[in-house]
Amino acid sequence: MKKWTKFNAVVSGFMLILSFNLSASGETANKDQVKAKLQKALSMEISAIGDAPVPGLLQVMTEKGLFYTSEDGKYLLQARIYSIDEGMRNVTEDALGEMRLSGLEKFSDNVIEYKADKEKYVVNIFTDITCGYCRKLHGEMDQYNDLGITVRYLAFPRGGLNSRTYTDMVSVWCAENPQEAMNNAKAGGTVASKKCDSKVAEEFAFGQKIGVNGTPNIIMPDGSVIPGYQPPKQLEAALKAIL
Incomplete structure (x- = not known):
């Protein structure tokens, strides 16, 4: 038995x-x-x-x-899914935030970086060289850096992959001195044609994947997003609030 x-x-x-x-x-x-x-x-x-x-x-x-x-x-x-029991936590945004941060790792060696001497914060910004507010933000780069904010640019040509802006942004990323080329392009200068195995198209596709639909688009260190231009002091305050 x-x-x-x-x-x-x-x-x-x-x-x-x-x-x-x-x-x-x-x-x-x-x-x-x-x-x-x-x-x-x-x-x-x-x-x-x-x-x-x-x-x-x-x-x-x-x-x-x-x-x-x-x-x-x-x-x-x-x-958007919100968790009522967790104080209306935006569950969808949390999922997107994780995806943004993991995706950014792929492009860590393909950004154009403006590093702060006394770095406190790092933000990744999707940019377009013809965008007015992108140019305004770039014109204040010294102020961001002085506040300890390092800026890393990713490419997001708003006109798409068949636009002149895309071609010019590839040239900027392929330049011998990408920072200098970016400074010139953001100032409205003529972009010297260059070609290389860049990831501009991949960065554009990644931006679309995580919901970027305009520039500048600022990805914060926690994966959250601030769409649009932020003055240096205002961005610093936002960074302090999440870190």
């Missing part, structure tokens, strides 16, 4: 494991099916799909930003 009971326990345990594995396999297959369905319907590359904070929804990361979908892929939502 004891042997039979032990045998039943072993079989039951095996069936439980098998059931779990089949369930997990089914979930993976379902997500793959939803991913394929969405990619075909939206003509967008999906880099990741997984469970959303809200039961019944999946979180979908695409080349055009973060979306949510029903578990069957029938409905697509572009929304």
